Amino acid sequence: MDIREKAARMKAVSPFMSASSEETRNRALQAVADAIRAQKQQIMEENQKDLEAAEEKGISAPVLKRLKFGEDKIQDVLAGIEELIGLPDPLNRITLARELDEGLRLYRQTCAIGVIGVIFEARPDAMVQVSSLCIKSGNCAMLKGGSEAKRTNRKLFEVIYEAALSAGLPEGCMMLAETHDDIDNLLACHESIDLLIPRGSNEFVQHIMNNTKIPVMGHADGICHIYVDKDADQEKAVPIIVDAKIQYAAACNAVETLLIHRDIAQTFVPKLAKALSDAGVTLRGTEEIRKLAACEQATEEDFRTEYLDFIVSAKTVSDIDEAIDHINRYGSHHTDCIITENREAAEHFMQLVDSAGVYCNCSTRFADGFRYGFGAEVGISTGKIHARGPVGLEGLVTYKYKLYGDGQIVGDYAQGKKQFHFKDL
Amino acid sequence: MDIREKAARMKAVSPFMSASSEETRNRALQAVADAIRAQKQQIMEENQKDLEAAEEKGISAPVLKRLKFGEDKIQDVLAGIEELIGLPDPLNRITLARELDEGLRLYRQTCAIGVIGVIFEARPDAMVQVSSLCIKSGNCAMLKGGSEAKRTNRKLFEVIYEAALSAGLPEGCMMLAETHDDIDNLLACHESIDLLIPRGSNEFVQHIMNNTKIPVMGHADGICHIYVDKDADQEKAVPIIVDAKIQYAAACNAVETLLIHRDIAQTFVPKLAKALSDAGVTLRGTEEIRKLAACEQATEEDFRTEYLDFIVSAKTVSDIDEAIDHINRYGSHHTDCIITENREAAEHFMQLVDSAGVYCNCSTRFADGFRYGFGAEVGISTGKIHARGPVGLEGLVTYKYKLYGDGQIVGDYAQGKKQFHFKDL
Numbered sequence: 001m002d003i004r005e006k007a008a009r010m011k012a013v014s015p016f017m018s019a020s021s022e023e024t025r026n027r028a029l030q031a032v033a034d035a036i037r038a039q040k041q042q043i044m045e046e047n048q049k050d051l052e053a054a055e056e057k058g059i060s061a062p063v064l065k066r067l068k069f070g071e072d073k074i075q076d077v078l079a080g081i082e083e084l085i086g087l088p089d090p091l092n093r094i095t096l097a098r099e100l101d102e103g104l105r106l107y108r109q110t111c112a113i114g115v116i117g118v119i120f121e122a123r124p125d126a127m128v129q130v131s132s133l134c135i136k137s138g139n140c141a142m143l144k145g146g147s148e149a150k151r152t153n154r155k156l157f158e159v160i161y162e163a164a165l166s167a168g169l170p171e172g173c174m175m176l177a178e179t180h181d182d183i184d185n186l187l188a189c190h191e192s193i194d195l196l197i198p199r200g201s202n203e204f205v206q207h208i209m210n211n212t213k214i215p216v217m218g219h220a221d222g223i224c225h226i227y228v229d230k231d232a233d234q235e236k237a238v239p240i241i242v243d244a245k246i247q248y249a250a251a252c253n254a255v256e257t258l259l260i261h262r263d264i265a266q267t268f269v270p271k272l273a274k275a276l277s278d279a280g281v282t283l284r285g286t287e288e289i290r291k292l293a294a295c296e297q298a299t300e301e302d303f304r305t306e307y308l309d310f311i312v313s314a315k316t317v318s319d320i321d322e323a324i325d326h327i328n329r330y331g332s333h334h335t336d337c338i339i340t341e342n343r344e345a346a347e348h349f350m351q352l353v354d355s356a357g358v359y360c361n362c363s364t365r366f367a368d369g370f371r372y373g374f375g376a377e378v379g380i381s382t383g384k385i386h387a388r389g390p391v392g393l394e395g396l397v398t399y400k401y402k403l404y405g406d407g408q409i410v411g412d413y414a415q416g417k418k419q420f421h422f423k424d425l
Numbered sequence: 426m427d428i429r430e431k432a433a434r435m436k437a438v439s440p441f442m443s444a445s446s447e448e449t450r451n452r453a454l455q456a457v458a459d460a461i462r463a464q465k466q467q468i469m470e471e472n473q474k475d476l477e478a479a480e481e482k483g484i485s486a487p488v489l490k491r492l493k494f495g496e497d498k499i500q501d502v503l504a505g506i507e508e509l510i511g512l513p514d515p516l517n518r519i520t521l522a523r524e525l526d527e528g529l530r531l532y533r534q535t536c537a538i539g540v541i542g543v544i545f546e547a548r549p550d551a552m553v554q555v556s557s558l559c560i561k562s563g564n565c566a567m568l569k570g571g572s573e574a575k576r577t578n579r580k581l582f583e584v585i586y587e588a589a590l591s592a593g594l595p596e597g598c599m600m601l602a603e604t605h606d607d608i609d610n611l612l613a614c615h616e617s618i619d620l621l622i623p624r625g626s627n628e629f630v631q632h633i634m635n636n637t638k639i640p641v642m643g644h645a646d647g648i649c650h651i652y653v654d655k656d657a658d659q660e661k662a663v664p665i666i667v668d669a670k671i672q673y674a675a676a677c678n679a680v681e682t683l684l685i686h687r688d689i690a691q692t693f694v695p696k697l698a699k700a701l702s703d704a705g706v707t708l709r710g711t712e713e714i715r716k717l718a719a720c721e722q723a724t725e726e727d728f729r730t731e732y733l734d735f736i737v738s739a740k741t742v743s744d745i746d747e748a749i750d751h752i753n754r755y756g757s758h759h760t761d762c763i764i765t766e767n768r769e770a771a772e773h774f775m776q777l778v779d780s781a782g783v784y785c786n787c788s789t790r791f792a793d794g795f796r797y798g799f800g801a802e803v804g805i806s807t808g809k810i811h812a813r814g815p816v817g818l819e820g821l822v823t824y825k826y827k828l829y830g831d832g833q834i835v836g837d838y839a840q841g842k843k844q845f846h847f848k849d850l
Contacts (some may be wrong), residue, residue, distance in 0.1 A: 393754045405791075
């Protein structure tokens with residue numbers, strides 16, 4: 001059976017998955033956690049084989065780091081599952097209840113989206129995290145992991161799927177796609193897959209977005225900015241910038257470009273340059289910045305680059321509107337911050353910057369589902385449709401309208417024999 | 426300036442449009458209504474020219490009917506605008522307010538999506554309706570109407586745009602694309618246009634969906650079903666079916682296929698066939714249906730067809746699950762109804778049928794923003810992402826996260842120096 005047939009079958013299973021009770025879904029999550037705990041050794045052994053094969057192939061150190069699924073990551077995913085069990089059920093919530101006319105009642109009720117396709121590069125923890133989120137939200141999951149992690153993923157899938165079935169979730173609610181061909185076939189399954197969530201590099205996500213008709217949730221780029229306003233508290237600005245750059249430079253919410261108000265550049269840039277240099281960060285500045293501190297030359301290209309590294313670009317701006325304009329033009333609508341003590345300037349910036357996160361006086365690194373208190377994160381969306389910013393369980397549900405009548409027909413209303421009265425219940 | 430440059434410029438205007446005050450947007454809507462009222466004669470004159478040109482070209486009667494923008498349609502759109510003014514502001518609503526830690530406050534606030542591309546076939550009333558919805562929701566609108574309505578649209582656009590500017594909305598917040606080439610160029614504007622709303626025939630919407638990377642909101646097909654359960658009240662079922670078919674046969678929410686429980690087929694089908702015949706509806710049935718009433722033969726193809734005409738297909742099913750399976754397989758996830766007096770059967774059906782609208786004992790024709798009390802409708806979405814079913818103003822907004830801090834950095838939380846405490850405000 002090829003992946004398209006499997007996806008079509010999964011589509012048929014999806015209404016039953018969405019109809020599963022909260023109790024069943026939570027019991028399945030508990031079974032998953034118990035099984036991972038019980039089979040920890042075997043999982044780590046499979047991971048060890050993947051690691052060895054990857055090392056032989058000469059895979060880079062950062063990928064090896066992501067691939068490694070050791071004791072600490074296992075504890076993290078287990079803690080994540082326990083937390084997920086405690087979260088309120090995202091399904092069957094009534095978000096609108098209205099009497100349209102006597103005996104004609106309309107309800108809008110949340111339900112699972114259906115079939116979620118998840119494509120991720122070499123990160124076994126993402127596999128556990130996303131499967132758990134799909135279970136909690138009653139979605140079927142078609143999972144495709146990176147080939148480097150194939151032994152780990154296969155073992156994890158086996159453990160998770162068996163646990164899910166043992167708790168009473170329907171057969172076929174989860175599938176693992178393994179071959180590389182499967183990706184292209186998966187992208188063609190717009191009849192069966194309702195939403196794709198790719199997790200990986202910019203190029204990877206871009207490739208997915210450009211080659212499918214299925215809606216894609218995620219972000220390709222994370223070009224985040226910090227604008228240091230003329231009314232900034234410079235003592236606050238420096239540690240925020242350093243944190244936003246180095247706390248985890250490879251993250252999408254790390255800062256890539258600094259915009260500095262010309263009025264404070266003379267005093268601020270030297271301080272900033274020293275702090276960045278002390279932190280091991282390379283500064284690339286425009287001519288004006290370079291007059292104030294020794295640094296590399298920034299080109300137009302720098303302002304369009306997500307370094308994901310210990311490099312940051314900087315330029316001066318003559319006012320807040322130039323900063324806003326730069327961000328809306330060069331940014332990726334992810335997370336952008338203003339440093340200012342001027343409340344009015346902050347509001348102006350936060351209103352006009354067109355990004356999922358608009359911050360005042362804090363690090364861009366806060367853009368994260370866990371730090372927002374969502375408990376779990378599907379990913380961060382830079383799209384504006386459906387879900388924006390860090391996406392928790394809410395991003396995995398949709399709704400349906402239920403209308404209960406007693407023989408009502410539209411003709412009676414069109415002819416004026418009856419009238420709607422719209423009364424919220 | 427070609428359409429891509431225009432769209433890019435509109436993108437730059439969009440944050441200012443989203444930042445316009447509720448008062449400005451409502452004043453603009455009032456100005457639009459006043460201007461349409463004042464220039465009614467000129468608008469109808471332009472429409473008359475379009476009608477004459479269309480008649481000369483031999484355009485079909487239904488298209489002519491949609492093209493005509495006379496006194497009654499003008500009154501309808503004016504009433505629509507007045508109602509829109511009265512609706513609560515969809516922007517700047519706080520949907521989450523949370524203290525993450527002392528002095529670190531997170532808000533989720535609704536904002537406009539940005540630039541909406543609207544492509545509609547020959548319907549001048551849609552032009553007014555959609556522009557008004559975009560004004561109310563603070564979105565920029567790139568409008569492309571059908572060529573048959575070009576004089577009417579040009580006049581209407583002029584009237585609406587001038588009124589919007591006079592009320593203080595930003596220049597460039599609305600544009601009219603006129604040539605056919607513009608459509609292809611519009612579809613390529615994924616950098617500038619955030620959402621496309623096509624309104625027109627199935628083929629038209631399908632074409633749009635298949636040729637753009639921009640998210641599309643709408644429905645291509647409307648293949649709606651009514652399932653007559655063994656516990657149906659047959660006296661209720663017949664008028665519901667007739668209404669769902671003939672009240673407006675060309676609508677997407679008209680019923681196309683009837684599924685009849687075998688246990689009641691013998692008594693129900695003859696009654697049904699007579700009522701349909703009396704109403705001028707052609708019945709196409711399976712063998713089993715044809716044994717109970719004279720009718721045309723239904724083929725597999727019929728169950729995949731949106732007739733948009735006085736034709737309905739029918740088949741018998743042996744139980745409710747066969748009906749659900751048929752609907753999920755052949756339907757378009759628009760609106761599907763069960764006729765039953767059995768509450769448990771109704772719940773089972775409404776849970777497992779994977780459609781935007783799941784109804785019990787009423788006509789599928791109720792699937793409509795006005796009838797749901799939304800006041801105005803952007804369209805009906807059969808997608809599951811972002812918005813589903815009849816879409817009102819809520820479908821035209823997204824949100825951003827605002828985070829206010831006082832120097833907070835992530836390093837302190839990562840190192841355990843500080844802890845989040847998540848307190849909803």
